[in-house]
Amino acid sequence: MSDRVLDISNLRIALNGNEDSQVVKGLNLKIEPGQTMCLVGESGSGKSLTALATMGLLPKVLSPIAGSIVLKGEDMLTATPARMRTLRATAMSMIFQEPMTALNPVARVGQQIEEVLEFHSDLSQSERRRRVLEMMEAVHLPDIEKLYKSYPHQLSGGQRQRIMIAMALIMRPQLLIADEPTTALDVTTQAQILKLIRELREEQGTAVLFITHDMGVVSEIADDVTVLKLGEVMETQSVDNLLRHPQTDYTRDLLRSVPSQVPRPARSVATDEIVLDTDKLCKTYGGGGLFFRAREVMAAQDVSLSLLKGRTLGIVGESGSGKSTVARCIMRLIDPTSGSIKVGGKDIATLSQKDLKPQRKNIQIVFQDPMRSLNPRIEVGESIIEGPLNFGVPRNKAMTRARELLELVGLPASAVDRFPHQFSGGQRQRIAIARALAMDPDVLVADEAVSALDVSVQAQVLDLLAELQARFGLGILFITHDLGVAAQICDDVVVMQYGRVVEYGPAGQVLGAPQQDYTKALIAAAPGRHWDFANFRPFAEAP
């Protein structure tokens, strides 16, 4: 018996046990002690299902129909439920993407870690508490005595993920499965969590199965990489080999789709027509209150920016930087506290709802999550024409236009009669864009509009936006946390932190030669910044 930690061979997982609807098709994967294996793939590739199958936590409708998952010589697929419960946390552990929802919101975090010891050890209560505090210290949490008694919502995203990691590693399992553990985190936090996982792996000798869709993260953490597509292994290689010499077209396409951190060449300015302009825009939350004065939060302070016709202005920043607040103020989805917002020269910041209505058609928004931003019970065509109908466009004319727009965004005109759930995420985002364009806006606000999409789809949607911009002369306000995306699409970039503008200028300058410490820190934290994925080499080796 070798000391191999995990040996998955010919794993097949099917929906309702049906041979014909396999979602994982004959997967092979081996992990040695102390090794970090990255499982990479787009949505639907079966990477999370493989992890859940290993833990014995597959949803009821899915079941393994063939193969074996051998953990330290023991097959997980034939182990009894009781045996699986014993092995979880002691031999294998898992951490998840969204640390907020992965923790029980009504239990103290210290107790949630301690629960593991309660069921997997014979330690006394005081002994358990001591071990938990030790572990919290090992994941570099500050003020551990106080955090022990805190609830998840009182912690930051990074702290929550550290709690998850402490919980997963407290019994020193041989295998840690990390399912997109940094995807929901800010880049600077992500960098810290990746460092922590590397550090603990070295200290404890834990093998790591790391699931991600992000090639940048892969380049930072992997020893070896397995690429999955629709339930099948495309290739398995060491990380350096994979990034330099991908063997399959799929991997090559995947790498080419990764947005480069290097800003694209500046475009010449064809016009000086300003379509959107804000001056000292402020948004304050809180204050007031019946008996006590609530704490005021300055979500946006003195934000001044301007957008030219046909250009793209990016707002980048981490969560809580106020970038979405600014977008919502500009859309007047929330009311700004002070400052002006000029759309096409007209100040809309203080207009009443009635006076605002005619102005709304000039500025439209596309949201982050295409799964939730279209009404699921209304046909796509109806969603698209709803706005124009409100502005008095005759129904026939609006529907004809909707069909044209759908073709323009790369969907069949017949899509008007279908419902949102009949489309994929990328297609739905195209529908959302068509919906926004139906109003013939001068300005399109894209609030993290490609963040929920797979990289290959993301690249297509970005191309579509660029094409539409050239065609209609749209001014695009592009809000994103992803510096690579910003570098690829923006002419100018605003960097925000704590509600303030930190740096503002042409993309090449802000992202290429940043002046402010915060911008520099953001860029330094971006995973995979040393790799030129599209050309299969590190930037350092560029000719």
Place this chain on the structure above:
Amino acid sequence: MFGYILQRLLAAIPVMGFVALFVFLLLRLTPGDPAAIIAGDTATPEQLEAIRDSLGLNDPFFVQFFNWIGQLLQGDFGTSILSGKPVIELIQARMEPTISLALTTIILSVVIAVPLGVIAAWKHGTLIDRFVMLLSVVGFSVPVFVIGYLMISLFSMQLNWFPVQGFRPIGDGLGPFLQRIALPTFTLTLLYIALIARITRTSMLEILGDDYIRTARAKGLPESRVLMRHALRNCSVPIITVIGIGFALIISGVVVTESVFNLPGLGRLTVDAVLARDYPVIQAVILLASLIYVVINLLIDIAYVLLDPRIRYS
């Protein structure tokens, strides 16, 4: 927390004021003359007028209203037009059966319904789940008086286990008390089991799909722990809400059940008072019911804060 409770108590005062005004106006504007009822069919117009004068019914509305409010603030709820006894005594006498019934019903319902709901959600789609759902549909759709008479027919008349009707206070001993409260409790319990089991099942189903349930299982916890500690605690808010409102509903009037089992409770007092246009009693009963709703809602809100640390009030 204390500030929050104080704030909520202060906010209850205008609510109660509006209820009082509403109740007062509603009854004064309803056709029907209490004096005529008291005097009987043979009274002369002069006698009627004299009775009206003595009852204060000839004063202007607002004089009557403020007189009444003034009395209320002194703890004087007036005298029943019908029986001539102080209203407060009438209500006190009727409180015990109603509160007893409310408590036994809610306790029994919660003890049965919550585990049923949890199991139904856990075994979603199985026979157990379907049985619980069936029980819940039956509980909702069969009228209370039908269940009541069926219970009496089966358990009292045929099996002779329980007395047919009546009430004995708990002061007379637990045995006699339980013997008489049992059938009305079972009758009402069926409805409340249906309600609480259903809401428990629905909330649990939602919660069981949450990420932290998967985390709890990934920690290797036994299912009982996953269900009770991680899932049930997180759906306690809707369950507590339904229990609270259910409790208030029973106290403010289970007329049918009280009639079927001849319980001398508040529901019957209310019906008798309405039929006799006994204004002071009606007013007091409605005010009491509103007060109970306000207090129970306050308790529910406090429970929210205690059960879910994310809910915090300034």
